[in-house]
Amino acid sequence: MKGFSSREREIIQKELFEKGKELFGQFGIKKTSVEELTKAVGISKGAFYSFYNSKEELFFDILEHFESEFRERLLEDAFQPGINPKESLKHFLKKAIVMMEENPILDQFQKGEMNYLIRKLPEEKLKEHFGDENDFFLQFVEEQKRRGIFEDYESKAVSGVFKMIFFVNMNKDGFDEDSYDEVIELLVDMVSSYLIKE
Template sequence: MAKFTEREKEQIRQCLLTKGKELFTQYGLTKTSIDDLVQACGIAKGSFYKFFSSKEELFYIILQNQEEITNQLIGGHLRENLPPKELISSFLHTAFKLADENPLLQQFFQEGESERILRKLPKRLIKDFAQDHTKKGIAFVQALIQRGVLRKQDPEVINAVFHAIMLLRLHKEELGKDLFPRVMNLIIDYIAEGLTKTD
């Protein structure tokens, strides 16, 4: 197996992330092989495992690294000057819209796919990303509380509520494509009302 300098390692890692995103977007995770990935970067198949334990790990890291999605969602809503209920409703609706428009997130949310991907990942990786996203989410909630958008309550709980709502996306097929938007509109309306109403 070839030995790489630190610079070469970084270049190869970036190539796998870039080409991986392109291939996963075009062909999907299932139809993209490790052979496709290493061929795109001009490395031997065995060298792939110096960087990632599986194509699922590469896919997950690419998915998690799309910071522009999180930044667009959080940053945009921190700049919004809407009434509290409308702001929370807009935030949740936008989160669902971004998930529906992102081809990698669409793959992740396909029936059974998220569980299959997560089973193949190192536990520490899932834990590290979860902690990072939780920190960002809590900071967002704290900012909304300070602005008076949300009532004073435990930011960790509110962030978990937002996360739980997004997990409902995994059940879109079960509820049916026609019924799901109506169900989510009602849930979002109730959640926005409950989180922002004053005593």
């Protein structure tokens, strides 16, 4: 098999990433084949494996990219001067939920694909990812405690509360459709009232 130049590799990797976003967002991981991905970018199935070990690794690469953007966008307007901290935290949490629901890759990830991905990916890759996720929440909580915005509760516990809200969103199908929005509203309100220093 003829090798690709560094420029060709860069172009193909970008095309795989973009086509992966489209196909995974539409069909999910299980229903998207390596053949569909490679046909869309004009390379052989064998060539695909010189870029990724599996379609699951491509999906995970896309997922991590989205999560990085997600965190940056969330922090853009968190606790700006002149805005009531309680309202700011409520906005932060609601914005996070809306962003998750509007992103087709995150939406597919929530629809039962997490367990599939965990089975398919190397354990060290998963540990690194979830460690980064925990660090993000912990750093966010500790920064707000340092600034005097959050009450002085144990940081890991508060980080767990944030993750709990996102887990509720990831499992929204288990809630009555008519009451889900109210459940989220109540959770966000309770957490904001409990955490923010008066």
